[in-house]
Amino acid sequence: SAVISQKPSRDICQRGTSLTIQCQVDSQVTMMFWYRQQPGQSLTLIATANQGSEATYESGFVIDKFPISRPNLTFSTLTVSNMSPEDSSIYLCSVAGPGTGNSNYGYTFGSGTRLTVV
Amino acid sequence: GENVEQHPSTLSVQEGDSAVIKCTYSDSASNYFPWYKQELGKRPQLIIDIRSNVGEKKDQRIAVTLNKTAKHFSLHITETQPEDSAVYFCAASSGGSYIPTFGRGTSLIVHP
Numbered sequence: 546s547a548v549i550s551q552k553p554s555r556d557i558c559q560r561g562t563s564l565t566i567q568c569q570v571d572s573q574v575t576m577m578f579w580y581r582q583q584p585g586q587s588l589t590l591i592a593t594a595n596q597g598s599e600a601t602y603e604s605g606f607v608i609d610k611f612p613i614s615r616p617n618l619t620f621s622t623l624t625v626s627n628m629s630p631e632d633s634s635i636y637l638c639s640v641a642g643p644g645t646g647n648s649n650y651g652y653t654f655g656s657g658t659r660l661t662v663v
Numbered sequence: 664g665e666n667v668e669q670h671p672s673t674l675s676v677q678e679g680d681s682a683v684i685k686c687t688y689s690d691s692a693s694n695y696f697p698w699y700k701q702e703l704g705k706r707p708q709l710i711i712d713i714r715s716n717v718g719e720k721k722d723q724r725i726a727v728t729l730n731k732t733a734k735h736f737s738l739h740i741t742e743t744q745p746e747d748s749a750v751y752f753c754a755a756s757s758g759g760s761y762i763p764t765f766g767r768g769t770s771l772i773v774h775p
Contacts, residue, residue, distance in 0.1 A: 586767070
């Protein structure tokens with residue numbers, strides 16, 4: 546399966562500042578996905594990033610707040626802009642496939658970025 | 664859009680017991696149902712999945728069942744071990760992209 550390197554692993558940021566999270570995949574992938582996981586909560590899709598086109602954002606997420614870059618098929622960044630304490634969360638990138646063993650499909654996640662905004 | 668409900672939110676069992684986690688989904692077009700395990704402080708990892716043309720799938724101590732008519736699917740873990748303690752997420756997706764909608768998660772605690 547794909548190996549994803551995500552950084553930083555954690556950060557503590559001042560409100561009003563921005564943080565850029567990077568994900569590097571060891572193989573070329575068409576789509577990369579960015580998720581948010583608030584403490585003790587489920588995974589919420591922020592946006593889908595395709596190389597060469599604008600990211601597609603889910604309801605409740607906007608480009609001005611979460612700009613995404615996808616310069617090539619192995620790399621993507623998510624920026625959390627003008628942060629507030631409500632942005633404190635874990636942010637994960639993800640790529641599609643492959644599944645486990647004899648599974649059909651699946652998603653592989655990066656190790657996550659634990660963001661605390663103070 | 665798809666809505667996935669997952670129960671229970673917390674499940675506590677004794678080592679060696681079985682554990683069952685249940686999910687329902689709303690979109691009849693969903694055709695792919697993965698389960699993820701997330702240990703504390705780690706990334707979610709796919710443990711098993713099933714497609715809509717299959718009713719049951721097993722992999723050693725874990726199995727997943729799917730009832731398309733009732734739109735529900737379940738994860739079964741037999742002979743639980745302390746290392747099974749984690750948060751388990753079910754998900755449902757459809758279409759070519761298989762982008763999943765996740766349930767809210769079940770915190771499984773296996774007591775030695």
